[in-house]
Every structure is written in structure tokens, then in C-alpha cells.
Amino acid sequence: MVSEAVFSSVQELVKKSLSSVPQRYVQPSSPNFQDKTFCHEIPTIGLKKLMHNASQVLELDKLNSACTDWGFFQLLDHGISPLVLETLKYEIEGFFRLPFEEKMKYKIRPGDVEGYGAVMISEDQKLDWGDRLYMTTNPLSRRNPYLLPELPSSLR
Template sequence: MEVASEKMVNRDEITDAAQSMFAGDSTDIPESYIRTDEVLAAEVVGEDEAYELPVVDMAKLLDPDSSAMETEKLGHACRHWGFFQLTNHGVDEAVAQLIKDTTVQFFSLPLDVKNRVAVPEESAGIEGYGHHYSRGRGDKLDWAEGLILITQLVQTGT
């Protein structure tokens, strides 16, 4: 089985030059980011078409009676959509909103502050701030700044 980090290409730091390339009124986009042929060949959803976002129910995933069916829905959403909405996850709405607000605050920080938590150069992992993208068809790149944090449940001693 292929591990996600093996497919991911990451650069340890977003530089001022890279950030300024995509800021403001700049129209000079590097060739490595331009996907003209792919965009022209892409399937575009028309205004008269409607699609429903896949919804996966965490409670059904954990229930032995419905787990297999819900797992299939999860797999289909991942393979065909690349994302889904998770319901009944137990995360309080106030906590979810705090995460959203904190995310906006982080990405609004100056580059030098965000780079303090950049993916370490000596790291083979993907955790931290930087460019996180996987190469699609050809050698074209996706422009993105990202912050990947690997989390685990807090273990309590009993």
C-alpha cells in the first residue's frame, strides 16, 4: 500500500520570491504552474447541474451493524470526490469554529512568522508549514501554502 507521504512532494519553505510571485497584481506565472491543456480538457460542471456533497456518518462507521456500508460510502467519496462532509463526529461546534478562526489567523501572519514552523529541512516527513502538493499529470505544480499537523488523541493514565 502506498503511503500518502510517498506521493507528496514538499518544499521545506515558502520563500518571499515564491510568495510575491502570486501576490497582488502579478501576471507573470511560471510555466510549471500553468495547466492550459488540462483545463481545456477538464470536465466543467454547468450552471444547470447540481451535485450533492458526499456525507459520511461517523456514528455509522463505528456501529458494527452499519460500518461496512458506511465504509463503502467513505471509500467512494475518497476515490471519486477527494473530500466529504463528516457528521456525528462529536466535535463541539465551538471547537470547530475556533479551529477555522485560528486557521485564518495563521495564514494571515507574515511569511517570516509562518516559516518558524516550516517543515524542517532534515525531516523526511510532511508535518509543518510549506508547500504541500502532489504532482499530478505531467510536471505541473499546484500552488498552495499549507500547514500539516499530525495529531493523536491525548492518552490519559488510568
Template sequence: MMSNSLDYWPEPIVRVRSLSESGITRIPSRYVKPLPDRPTSFSGFDTKSNIPVIDLGGESGGWSEAILGRINEACRDWGFFQVVNHGVDPGIMREMREKWREFFHLPEELKAEYSNNPCTYEGYGSRLGVEKGAVLDWSDYYFLHYLPPFSRDPMKWPSQPSLCRELIAEYSVQVVGLCCELMKVLSINLGLPEDYIQEAFGGGDMGACLRANFYPKCPQPDLTLGLSSHSDPGGLTILLPDENVPGLQVRKGDRWITVKPIPDAFIVNIGDQMQVLSNARYKSVEHRVIVNSGKERVSLAYFFNPRGDILIKPAEELVTEDQPALYLPMTFNEYRLYIRRKGPCGKSQVEALKSPRR
């Protein structure tokens, strides 16, 4: 039975890092995935099927037609791509990842001060969704808001490790700048004015939030997932992966491709709201995270989303008699309510938006 309230979790919260370090040799049943959802064994990288890697040339904007074309192709064919020479300081990227690793290794009583609830997710958490008895993922996380500015509460940002708040602020400025440039590229590639997507998402009031992910060692990684299969509900995601421990898997047809991280690269992917706005020219893609028996893993996902109260629908310029609107309008607040209740559920939510005519 699903809880009717988003003010509390339906069951006592268990921190996955604590489970991992308790010495257990078998994971609790609440983390065991149904057989079809369990990860397949991993025996290396399929370099022929890896997501595209795009060199942005170290320039901010003014990218060549060749770069625009590669981004367009990646968005249409994969929904995922990696970017290198993207303009964000690699030193800050590495420091951010290690600061968050330090945070997750702090004593539980210090982290507990930042415990979250399902209403906003903001703070320290260990589950998604409020469905009682749901099978859980093998991960802890920290979620915080950055945009719009009025949603930002630096006091909810962790004060430890030292200088963590200052680093979050500097990293956020740089990653937001990269995202704004990428959204211009996507607008141009769709044949729209370069500021179209950002304005459709709320302009200066569009949303941006960070989720720091911690995937502890798992004694039975073949039975569970760090994050269940899902497509991101928002507009665009910029992920800083763990360079040393692969974990992200992207669905390509009937296969799961394990992404090989490139040093100092970001992984970019299309979210559901971009699929809706582009009238499915660009598609969000299912992805998931596998865990490891010998190594922990840290990643940082920045989500760029529409302002919560704006109706998102296919751009009128992309709707024709031959290509009618595929999706019904919905605000992002309404859309993510489903996610907060149910947790990750493949692509079921965006598919439910499809117009009855289709």
C-alpha cells in the first residue's frame, strides 16, 4: 500500500553504508531485485558499443558545425554522450568527488543532522519513493537545490568536510554554465532559437539540483542494484562519474552497456522533459547503476529541470500534421510527484503522458 503523505518515509531508514560495513555476507531481502531486474555478469567493456565521446575543444560556445552535428546524433541515437574539454576546471571536479566521499564516511550521527524526507528529498537519504515494502536500492545519497536561487538554502548544505559549501558553490557555477551552453546547442539542433529550451524551462527560474551518490561495497552485487532502471524525469543531466569504478549502465535496445568513464569527462543525458519538449526527436533513455563487491563508488549528478509550475509540452514549432504532438501538457511539479511516490520505474511515467490519439 502506498503512503498518502510525502512528509515521512513508510519504514525506518537503514543506511546502506552501515549495512556494508557490518560484516554481512548476504544482503537483506528488501534489497534483492526480482530475477528479471538483476544485473548481468560483467566481463569487460564493449568498446564498439560505448556511448559517444565528444570533444568540445575547450571553448565555451561557438562550437563548430561538426561538434553540433555529433551532439545532435548522440541525442537522437543514444540519449547519452560524454564530453571532454568542456571548460569546467578538472581540479574542482576531482575535489568535489573526494569531498563527497569524505562526507559519506563521516560518523552517522553527524550525517543524521541532514536526514531528508520524501517531500523535497533535500538532504541525506537512503531510499527513493514512499511505497511501503518496496525493494530498495543499494545506495546512500545527498540531494540539494541550487536553482532557482530562492530554493537555495546553503545551511542545508553539509558544513563538513571543511570548505564543502564553498566548493559546492564554485562547482555549481561552472556546471550550470556548461549546461546553459549545451541547452543552446540542443535548441539550435532542433531548429529552434538558441534560448528556446532555457526559456521554456523558466529562464532564470529554471531548476538545478545536485545529487551526490554513494554506492558502498556489496557482498552480493549480482542480486541488487545501486539505482534501479529509470529515465531521468527532468530536462538534462550532467554526471560526474567515478573514474576508477564503472557502474553506470545504459540501455541500448535489449542490451545494457556499461559506460567506461573517461578522466575529467562528464556524462550528459537527455531527461523526460526534453523528450516531451522535443516531441520525441530526442529521447530519454533507461539507465541503472550496478554495484561492486570490492570497491565503493561515488558519483555526482546535476539535474537541470523546468520550473515546477510551468506546463511542459511539445514545442509548437516541432508539431506538424505529419508529426502531431505526442504528449499531453503537465507541470514538472505534477510529473515528479509520481517519482517521489513510486521511485524509479523505467520509462513508465513519460509513456503515461502520451496523448490518447497516439
């Protein structure tokens, strides 16, 4: 069982003017990562291409490469309006500007992955250098009932 005291917001750590990164956040070197030469462009995947038979195989290969080599990608041609995306970005930034105590109202519960914070598996686990807010929004049946009604109205 992981104690709740283990989690500390990266935003809160940065406010302390640390002289070094806490060991909890120092990731071990990966020989695979050091051997790769990366371009400086984030990999992009086209959703329409994934859905179209003529370009599907090539786009699936790109998706596999992005996940294997980078661990993330930018999704294009998804059909979500730029206004919706800008509004969401603004609302999420507002959430992360809340005081730490307010954000902790939405903390991840033991055994769950949704909410604010880091998914804690063990006391000696290495953490990413960043805070996160994760929640399932669709399908409606998968929404976390304790989390969504509690969020600021702009994110509900």
C-alpha cells in the first residue's frame, strides 16, 4: 500500500527552488533511447488515414513507430473543432492554476487511475516530472461518478 504523503505536486516542488531533481523523478537511462536519433518534430497520425483502407497500413506503421519510439503522437483530422480544443486548453490551464489543496479534492484514489496526481503503485516507483489530470469522458457509462460532479463547472 502506498501512503498518500508520497505524492507531491511537481508544481509545488518547483516552488521550493530545489537544487536538484528528487530521486523519485530521476528515470534510469534507457540504452534504446540513447541509440536512437530523433527528429525534432512530434510524430503526427491522421485519423482519417487510419480509417481509409488505401492509407491504413502505412498510417498504422506510423502509429506503431510513434508509440514505440516516442511514446506519444499528435492526432490530426479528428474532426474536433479548434474552438472546442482552445476552450478545453484554457479550462485545463485554469485547473492547474488552482491552489494545491483545491486540486487535491480531485486526487486519484487508491486502486484507481482517474483524477489528479500520479498513479502510485509502490513507494519506490519512479514518477514523471509533471502533474496530470486524467478522466474518462466517453462513453457516458464509463465516467467516474465521484470525479465529474466535483470538478469545476468549466470542466464538467
